[in-house]
Amino acid sequence: MAEKYAEQADTAAEFPVTVLEELRSSGLLGLLVPAEYGGLGGTLDDLLDVGIALGRVDLSAAMIFAMHCQQVACVIDHAAAPLAQELLPEAAAGRMYLASVTTEASKGGHLLTASARLEADTDASGQLRVDRFAPIVTGGAYADGFLISMQAPGARSPGEVSLVFARRSQLDITASGDWDPLGMRASHSVALRLTGRVPDHQVLGEHGAFRAVALRTLGPLAHLTWAACWLGAAAGALSRVVQMLRDSAKSKDSATKSELLLARLSRARQRLDTVHALLRHTADVYTAASTGDGDVSLPRNQLLINALKITASEECLRAVEDLIDAVGLRHGYLKNSPTRLERTLRDLRSAPLNYSNDRLHQADGVLALLDQGVRFA
Ligand SMILES: Cc1cc2nc3c(=O)[nH]c(=O)nc-3n(C[C@H](O)[C@H](O)[C@H](O)COP(=O)(O)OP(=O)(O)OC[C@H]3O[C@@H](n4cnc5c(N)ncnc54)[C@H](O)[C@@H]3O)c2cc1C
Structure with missing residues (x-):
């Protein structure tokens, strides 16, 4: 479908x-x-x-x-x-x-802070006022509900963030601007202004506890599932290229006789096997760390989870670039090739930006300083 x-x-x-x-x-x-x-x-x-x-x-x-x-x-x-x-x-x-609202115009992708503040409604007790501009919300025009990060009521710093659920029916939603990106075009990640009122009990966890939600669940799940999706995109591309090459293997000028092409195929496959191994290992570590006495927030665990995101976003994109070089212009660059490399490249170009790798490297530098013994998860 x-x-x-x-x-x-x-x-x-x-x-x-x-x-x-x-x-x-x-x-x-x-x-x-x-x-x-x-x-x-x-x-x-x-x-x-x-x-x-x-x-x-x-x-x-x-x-x-x-x-x-x-x-x-x-x-x-x-x-x-x-x-x-x-x-x-x-x-x-x-x-x-459910759609996700964490990015904010004034702070970019910085996940653990917020600028817009939830306010206790002075006209209705037990109600919170939401007024949030969200510059990019995947599926925002179709979602039935939103999890929105905002400063907690009375917050003394941008780091006191609450995660609040709002139903579409509890909000006035105004779309602003067009969605016309390079890739990920069907994600329809539009800009929205969300205003409305929600009952107090729609806050997840305590007020100001978003950091715990992000470290324990949202961040790890984002990195694990994004990596899986990116790996799937690159694996699909490799599979279509291999099918095309095998279909043409009998012809006398088949590209499969090229040593350069075989080396490029090998490199693409190596990148995907590396991402796959890292994905499964990180999933095992996360599962163990999020049950029993485990602690997902330990530097070595966070470093591994971030390494998965950075590595998958770079290696899946590079694998598709390897494939484009391997098959050349007609099947690597034209929109109507059955390899669909052109669309896959445009889509995967978003991966390093979708929570900026630069931001993750900066966070990882701090985490690396906390782990003098360099203990691997
Ligand atoms: C397809 C797609 C769908 C998305 N869907 C959603 C969604 O549904 N909900 C949502 O909330 N968000 C969504 N996002 C947003 C995404 O998760 C990122 O947070 C957002 O794209 C970051 O935007 P930015 O690059 O403008 O901002 P920034 O994170 O601010 O980064 C901009 C650039 O500034 C530099 N930079 C700025 N500050 C620092 C710093 N302190 N340290 C290091 N580098 C810095 C980096 O080089 C970075 O590349 C989506 C993004 C994409 C691509």
């Missing part, structure tokens, strides 16, 4: 509504939701497998799914009973597609 509509959605930069319908009706929006709430009770490995599979055919659709699942994981790990009991059955039934 995702493959069928991918080209049209890319050309028109439109949200893949049919794919979302399929995610709703198949139960995949509730993949992570425990069975007791009606969900599929899937594991992290299941989530990564679906991310890879969707990424192979359409990276935008994969990221739409992955980002929704990141939000669901935040609800599972951090929402108190009334909110979790409301939201999880809705996600399981396919009625709650």
Whole structure:
């Protein structure tokens, strides 16, 4: 289904509504939701497998799914009973597609701070006022609800951040500007202004506790699932190139006789095997660290999770560049080649920017200083 509509959605930069319908009706929006709430009770490995599979055919659709699942994981790990009991059955039934609002114009991608502040509503007790400009919200025009990071009421610094859930029906939503990017065009990541009122109990965890949500759940899940989607996109590209080369292998001027081409194929495959190994290892470390006595926030764990994001975003992109060099202009650069390398390259170019690798390196420098013994996770 995702493959069928991918080209049209890319050309028109439109949200893949049919794919979302399929995610709703198949139960995949509730993949992570425990069975007791009606969900599929899937594991992290299941989530990564679906991310890879969707990424192979359409990276935008994969990221739409992955980002929704990141939000669901935040609800599972951090929402108190009334909110979790409301939201999880809705996600399981396919009625709650969740979008993410963390980026803010004034602070760029800096995840752990916020500029706009939640205000206690003086006209209605137990209610919070939301007024938030969100410069980039994947699927924001179609989401049923949003997890929004904002300064906690009465915050004394930009680092006191709360994560609040708001239903579409609780908000006035104004779209601003067009969505016409280089790649990830079907993610339809539009700019929105969100204003409205929500009850107090829609804050996840304590007020000001977003840092814990980000370190324990949102950051790790983002890096793990993004890496899976990017790996899927690059693996799909390699698979289509190999198919094309094998189809033409019998002809006397087949490119497979070129040693240079074989070396480039090898390099692309090596990059993907490296990312895959790092992805699975990081998933195992995260699973162990987030259960029992484990501690995801330890520098060695955070460093590994960030290393996965940086490595996957760079190596998957480079693998596609290797493939473009390997097959040349006709199948590497033209839009209408069945290899679809042109679209995959445009889509994957977003990976190092989607939470800037520069920011992660800066954070990693600080974390590296905290681990003098250089203990690996
Ligand atoms: C396809 C796609 C979908 C997205 N969907 C969403 C979404 O649904 N919700 C959402 O909230 N966000 C979303 N984002 C935003 C994303 O997660 C990033 O946070 C955002 O793209 C960062 O924007 P920026 O590059 O303008 O800002 P910045 O993070 O500010 O980075 C800009 C540049 O400034 C430099 N820089 C600035 N400050 C520092 C610093 N302190 N340390 C190091 N370098 C610095 C870096 O070189 C960086 O490349 C999406 C992004 C993409 C590409």
